[in-house]
Amino acid sequence: MKVIAIANQKGGVGKTTTTWEIGSCLAAEHKKVLVIDLDQQANLSDYVDADPKKATIYDLLKADNAVEDALQHLDEFDFIAASEKLSKADKEFSAPEDIYLLKSLLEYVDYDYVLIDSNPARNTLLNMCYIASDYILIPTECDAGSITGIDAIYGDLMKYRKLNWSNAQVLGLILNKYEKTSMHTLALETLGEKAEEMGNAPFIMTVRKSIKASESKLALQSMQKYNKYGNPAMDYRKVAAKIIEMTQEA
Numbered sequence: 001m002k003v004i005a006i007a008n009q010k011g012g013v014g015k016t017t018t019t020w021e022i023g024s025c026l027a028a029e030h031k032k033v034l035v036i037d038l039d040q041q042a043n044l045s046d047y048v049d050a051d052p053k054k055a056t057i058y059d060l061l062k063a064d065n066a067v068e069d070a071l072q073h074l075d076e077f078d079f080i081a082a083s084e085k086l087s088k089a090d091k092e093f094s095a096p097e098d099i100y101l102l103k104s105l106l107e108y109v110d111y112d113y114v115l116i117d118s119n120p121a122r123n124t125l126l127n128m129c130y131i132a133s134d135y136i137l138i139p140t141e142c143d144a145g146s147i148t149g150i151d152a153i154y155g156d157l158m159k160y161r162k163l164n165w166s167n168a169q170v171l172g173l174i175l176n177k178y179e180k181t182s183m184h185t186l187a188l189e190t191l192g193e194k195a196e197e198m199g200n201a202p203f204i205m206t207v208r209k210s211i212k213a214s215e216s217k218l219a220l221q222s223m224q225k226y227n228k229y230g231n232p233a234m235d236y237r238k239v240a241a242k243i244i245e246m247t248q249e250a
């Protein structure tokens, strides 16, 4: 089982979109996939039209429910929904050992891939992701803020790796909403430098910008369903193929 957290402390860079598309693509490649929405905004839970009667990841972290109570069997993948109560996470899960809660939960499931959509904050939930994950996938936009966000994520990850609490590596950097402009070329260069510093040769790939990304969400469909031959959908299939290639080597 490979656990991949999709992370960037900046909002709006494409974490949720990436989680959904990659989940969809891996499922299309006959992988058994679990997607967890770990963002209090619960965007992905809304988009996949999650069952509100089911327990959420918050209930599982609180140990109020068993994993089965939260598992939702959707068309493409299994899903565990978020709850707005996750906003209380820093207060609720403040004991030092609580950082292992997510990792412990995952011992109860068996999938080829677990994908975790994370919140745009460097809080206890994101720290739980570093501990629970084998890989971190970082979507970013071209702007300085979301590119600097990568350093923060990497710094936090390194902290946990040095303590031997985490074995996670950065799997790849995705320059999302890509267009052929000189700014984007420059951003790709910067990402290249950052990837080099990371040592383990994470991939750098682009996902092109398209209004279909927003349209598909209004239709409550992944782009893999809504607009399969659109640019972002095709780009995400390439990213998923790369992910399979890189995680199978390991």
Ligand SMILES: Nc1ncnc2c1ncn2[C@@H]1O[C@H](COP(=O)(O)OP(=O)(O)O)[C@@H](O)[C@H]1O
Pocket: 010, 011, 012, 013, 014, 015, 016, 017, 018, 043, 120, 176, 177, 178, 207, 208, 209, 210, 211, 212, 213, 214, 215, 217, 232
């Ligand atoms: N490739 C893309 N082209 C155009 N818009 C995109 C693309 N990827 C994501 N978006 C849009 O950008 C917004 C933020 O994306 P989202 O995945 O919710 O980011 P995050 O989870 O990081 O906050 C959404 O409206 C989404 O539809």
Ligand SMILES: [Mg+2]
Pocket: 015, 016, 017, 039, 043, 117
């Ligand atoms: Mg999101």
